[in-house]
Amino acid sequence: MNPGLYGGMPGARGPAGMGPRLLEFADELRREGVAAGTSELLDAIRALDAVSWTSREDFHEALAATLAKSQEDRHVLDVLFDRFFFRAVEREAVERGLTEERFRVSADLDLDSLRERIRQAIRAGSEGEMRDLARLAIAAFGRQGEGSGVIGVDVQRIRRTLGLKPEKTGSELLGPDAVPRDRLQDFEQHVRRELERQAIERTRSLPPAKPLRELDRALPTNPAQDLSQVHRVVAQLKKRLASHAREHRGRRRSWQVDVRRTMRASLQTGGVPLELKYRPKRPRRPELFVLCDVSTSVTSASVFFLSVLHALHDQFRKLRSFVFVERISEVTDVFERERSFEAVSRRIATDAGVADVSGYTDYGRVWLEFLDEVVDDLDPRSTVIVLGDARTNGREPHARALARVAEGAGRTFWINPEPRLYWNYGDSVMAAYEPYCDGVFECWTTKQLEAFVNAIADLRPAA
Amino acid sequence: MSAELASIEETRDRLAEVGYLADESAALVTYLAGRLGKPVLVEGPAGVGKTELAKAVSRATARDLIRLQCYEGLDEAKALYExxxxxxxxxxxxxxxxxxxxxxxxxxxxxxxxxxRPLLTAISTDRPVVLLIDEIDKTDQEFEAMLLEVLSDFQISIPELGRVEARTRPLVLLTSNNSRELTEALKRRCLYLWLDYPSVERELAIVHLHAPQLDAQIARKLVEVVHMVRALDLKKPPSIAESIDWARALLLLGAEDLDRTVLERTMSIVVKHRTDLDLVAERVGLKLGDELLGQRRQAG
Known part of the structure; x- marks a missing residue:
């Protein structure tokens, strides 16, 4: 058997005891990018001395407080914690040859009454009962002989057989069949666990520990939260752009002495101005031009882009925004008038006049028009941000026009919703535009948006 | 009241006595902070009771609270000594x-x-204190670096005098709104606590604790509305303190139900932006209206 594929028992384990186990756990954390250093580990061990480690909850919280130092880390730790200790227990069981008594399902088990009991247990949210019922459901389901052998598929099949539907978010009234969404997820988790357990018992081997997928890693969010996360990142962007002046504290040449405050401070030293006070340098007002592609090739990303644009408008006064497909159209006033995101996207979709004749983006034409419209307003203090995939549908890219935009503006950034891997494949002409931008970024999640914010904060402002 | 918190349960009970309902992790981290003598970094959105936690800890342990409010440009002269x-x-x-x-x-x-100044005061007093360093993310990185000596060794070096070492260990809480990523060095020296908006049940308990006379049904509805409001994309979501204020206001007004009119008259207590007000009036008001309709239909 190939252990890489089917798991199997991992190699001999280190010395017994709590310390080595914690080290293994920390090792897994580090592999997932949590910076758990030695000093954190020492803290964790001291913390475990102080709490009773027989309570799973306290044990978990103590580890989280000492090892995870951000909300993201905390989430990764939670996921890994469950997996690590589940595996540790199962491994012990396999090593000692322990098996559990499975439910024997009598032929008269009534699926309907089981369904009702499960629904009640989910609503009540009792962990123990959900676990037992999960086993019962697996047993009943197994009898029907529909097992696919793939755990994820089986979980969904069991859920469908049981007719469990999550209630719609936000609705107050409970449908007769609907159960709370998060509790249903708990139940599915139980079913998954039990299926895994059975598989481990059957094969007497542990599945390999896979790295976390991006999806598991992401914090659970809903659309509204997503939107507010974008807002949060953009608020950060504003601060970063504004604090450029402050970062240049080293250069004191251009600073002006504030006579009034210096005199005031000199009173402390008997009228001798020992300490010079400087006039605070006013942060320059960032002037932004944002161009956003709303064509069909970026449909999935354009919602994200529009929300970025929406958030930008919330933060910046001096912002002009444009959307384009085949031609360009300024939508600054739409954003300024409409506050709600839905209203904005509706208005842009209906009457923003992006001249969406063919539905194909024509970047070249967009640059020429943009240049026509704003060339006089561009100055070295302005920043141009382009949100688009650079797919020209085979038309002339007119990179020279973008170059002239970039010359006029202080800084030009390009945010591309496609993974870097796909750039310059097919009709993507990213390579033609890249030389004229101060930075190009792939970006389709808030996390990447944050990376973009961090990156442009590191760049020196245009002189 | 002794200054030591002997167990997690005791921590939670003592905090509850002084009017702060801590969840599992808050109680545990507070307890650990006392036991390990480490500072706690509390992060979370605005208005979830980060600062309040520090105040509650000071009341629960009968220690004085020394507060250092951070802002841009805060320097040694204002934080350490002069x-x-x-x-x-x-x-x-x-x-x-x-x-x-x-x-x-x-x-x-x-x-x-x-x-x-606050930091020197905190470590040089004879009686142990609670030191609150509020909104640490507002300061610049240099200030953070300066804090490291205080936080890990509880000492301050004054060039002309030498080292001032702590006579007593203060219980240190740092709060951050996460508007800036803090340095790894600072995080490493702290225990980490993420506070989030409480669940409906917990917030209900909090509201009940601070406005006990409010009718249970109205209180539940109020908390549910506040949760609905938080789910919207607002400039500033309502804090826990604001839901308590709202509960008290409803009490004063003698409101008998929380319906659309009451909401529209009083929502300025929880929502503080002009544009947010419109959004809440539209969305939540509509929902309250629907609900009434539904109830009537059920009754009829």
Missing amino acids: WNYRKQLLRIQTESADAGWQEVKEDIFGEEFLLP
Whole structure:
């Protein structure tokens, strides 16, 4: 058997005891990018001395407080914690040859009454009962002989057989069949666990520990939260752009002495101005031009882009925004008038006049028009941000026009919703535009948006 | 009341006694902070009770609270210590002319001429205190670096005097709104606590604790509405303190139900932006209206 594929028992384990186990756990954390250093580990061990480690909850919280130092880390730790200790227990069981008594399902088990009991247990949210019922459901389901052998598929099949539907978010009234969404997820988790357990018992081997997928890693969010996360990142962007002046504290040449405050401070030293006070340098007002592609090739990303644009408008006064497909159209006033995101996207979709004749983006034409419209307003203090995939549908890219935009503006950034891997494949002409931008970024999640914010904060402002 | 918190349960109970309902992780981290003598970094959105936690800990342990409010441009002179120039000058002026330089120098750089600021005060008092460093993310990185010495070794180096070591260990809480990523060095020295908006049940308990006379049904509805409002994309989501204020206001007004009219009249207590107000009136008001309709339909 190939252990890489089917798991199997991992190699001999280190010395017994709590310390080595914690080290293994920390090792897994580090592999997932949590910076758990030695000093954190020492803290964790001291913390475990102080709490009773027989309570799973306290044990978990103590580890989280000492090892995870951000909300993201905390989430990764939670996921890994469950997996690590589940595996540790199962491994012990396999090593000692322990098996559990499975439910024997009598032929008269009534699926309907089981369904009702499960629904009640989910609503009540009792962990123990959900676990037992999960086993019962697996047993009943197994009898029907529909097992696919793939755990994820089986979980969904069991859920469908049981007719469990999550209630719609936000609705107050409970449908007769609907159960709370998060509790249903708990139940599915139980079913998954039990299926895994059975598989481990059957094969007497542990599945390999896979790295976390991006999806598991992401914090659970809903659309509204997503939107507010974008807002949060953009608020950060504003601060970063504004604090450029402050970062240049080293250069004191251009600073002006504030006579009034210096005199005031000199009173402390008997009228001798020992300490010079400087006039605070006013942060320059960032002037932004944002161009956003709303064509069909970026449909999935354009919602994200529009929300970025929406958030930008919330933060910046001096912002002009444009959307384009085949031609360009300024939508600054739409954003300024409409506050709600839905209203904005509706208005842009209906009457923003992006001249969406063919539905194909024509970047070249967009640059020429943009240049026509704003060339006089561009100055070295302005920043141009382009949100688009650079797919020209085979038309002339007119990179020279973008170059002239970039010359006029202080800084030009390009945010591309496609993974870097796909750039310059097919009709993507990213390579033609890249030389004229101060930075190009792939970006389709808030996390990447944050990376973009961090990156442009590191760049020196245009002189 | 003793200054030590002996167990997690006791921590939670004592915090509840002084009016702070801590969840599992908050109680545990507070307890650990006392046991391990480590500072706690509390992060979370605005208005979830980060600062309140520090105040509650100080009340629960009967320690004084020393608060350092951070802002852009906060420097050592305002956070650690400052020399009292005026007093030093006076001292020099009263010095007789024949006193040697050495004597004067030793004289004017003594503790008598030192103005202690919050951090120095916190570690040099005889009775242990709770030190709250509020909104640490508002300061710049240099200030953070300066804090490291205080937070890990509980000592402050004053060039003219030498090291001032802590006589007692303060319980330190740092709060951050996460508007800036803090440095790894600072995080490493702290225990980490993420506070989030409480669940409906917990917030209900909190509201009940602070406005006990409010009818249970109205209170539940109020908390549910607040949760609905938080789910919207607002400029500033309502904090826990604001839901308590709202509960008290409803009590004062003698409201018998929380319906659309009451909401529209009083929502300025929880929502503080013009555009947010419109959004809430539209979305939540509509929902409250629907609900009434639904109830009537069920009744009829």
